[in-house]
Amino acid sequence: MNAVHEHITDAIKQPDLVRLTDNVILARFETMKVYAALGAVRTLLDRGVVRAGQTLVDSSSGIYALALAMACHRYGLKCHIVASTTVDSAMRAQLEVLGATVDQMPPSQSLRLDQERRVHRVTQLLAQRPDVHWMRQYHDSVHYEGYKHFAELITRALGDGPLTVVGAVGTGASTGGLIEPLRRADPSVRLLGLQPFGSVTFGSEGFTDPEAIIAGIGSSIWFDNVRHHLYDRLHWVDFRHAMAGAVGLLRDHAVFAGLSTGAAYLVAGWEAARNPDRTHVVIGADTGHRYVERVFARHSEALDVESLEPLEITSLDNLAMPWSAMEWHRRAWPVVQQEEQAS
Structure with missing residues (x-):
């Protein structure tokens, strides 16, 4: 018998686990960052950092905005979102209601x-309203807290066996918050991170993807919540490849998901075929609704996933569009300085 939930956040925070192939499982979220927002807000309230009725503010490209608004709704807090240009009218309407x-x-x-x-806008708000609490989803490690429950779900569902997690790096909290508790039980769990070209997080800031911003995967500014030493391997993908993955996931498995999920699906398929002994868990952060016009309406233009393969590189100096892959070996950043010291 299904539980009766006290608030909608309890109903949507857990993902549906869907087997795509023998060794690829999709963790499909409606909005993944409900885990981060609920865990962070609850922890801040428990610590006395924020109080009921206070205003929480943060910057977001979409799914964290909705998650934070829902957490504020649940805990009796006010919410102010500085939204990316990628936030569509449907998302904005939900936030305002x-x-x-x-x-x-x-x-x-x-x-x-x-x-x-x-x-810049967040900085202005903080100067004008000192009572506002900045959630700092990019920098405050409190956003790791909620993903411990995700790790418990994965462990219960999959049990023992070689495991690889595949997900967009983004703020670092979802992949980091999942992998840390998993590795406490099994240090051999691998983490594969995805980045867009143009992100400073793993050194692709010298590139420009001419077609689109891939929200939620990378950043042009530094994120303190990214713990580089947690990642075993990195893949950099452009918009066209992420689009191929998103359309391919819908076509092959009837799963309607966003661009970060599409990129993760593409990467997981490639990796799983070469590591058949390992179960690959794909983090599907959100649904595809905000990508209808930019991605799914153009499905006839999508590349065939089966025809794509990455350029395997051994140094960031060799990074190249449209898809590169590199063993990261759980190294801290900056990797260039570390290599110089080692030599």
Whole structure:
């Protein structure tokens, strides 16, 4: 018998686990960052850092915004979102009905410009309203807390056996918050991170993806919540490859998911075929609704997933579009300085 939930956040925070192939399992979320927002807000309230009725503010490209607004709704807090240009009208309407104040950045094809505008606006708000608490999803490790429950779910469902987690790096909290508790039980669990070209997080800031911003995968600004030493391997994918994965996932498995999930599906398929002894868990962060016009309406243009393969590199100096892959070996950042010291 299904449980009766006291709030919608309890109903949607857990993913559905869907077997795509013998050794690829999709953890499909409606909005994954409910885990992060609930865990963070609950912890801050317990610590006395924030109080009921206070306003929480943060910057978001979409799914964290909705998760934070829902957490505020649950715990009696006010919410102010500085939204990316990628936040669509459906998402904005939900935020506003939930009572959130929404500051949205103007249209931009530049990941860097969009994020710089958001950071500037948050800084303005904090100067004007000292009572506002900045959630700092990019920097405050409190966002790791909620994903411990995700790790418990994975462990119960999959049991023992070689495991690889595949997910977008983004803020670092979802992949990091999942892998740390998993590795406490089994240090051999591997983590494969995804990055877009143009992100500073793993050294691709010198590239520009001319087609689109891939929200939630990388960043043009530094994120303290990314713990580089947790990652075993990295894949960098451009918009066209992420689009191929998203369309392929819908076509092959009837799963309607966003671009970060599409990129993870593409990467997991490649990796799973070469590591058949390992179960690969794909983190499916959100649904595909906000990508209808930019991705799914153009499905006839999508590349065939089976025809794609990465360039295998051994140094960031060899990084190249449209898809590169590299063993990271759980190294800290900056890797270049470490290599120089070792030599």
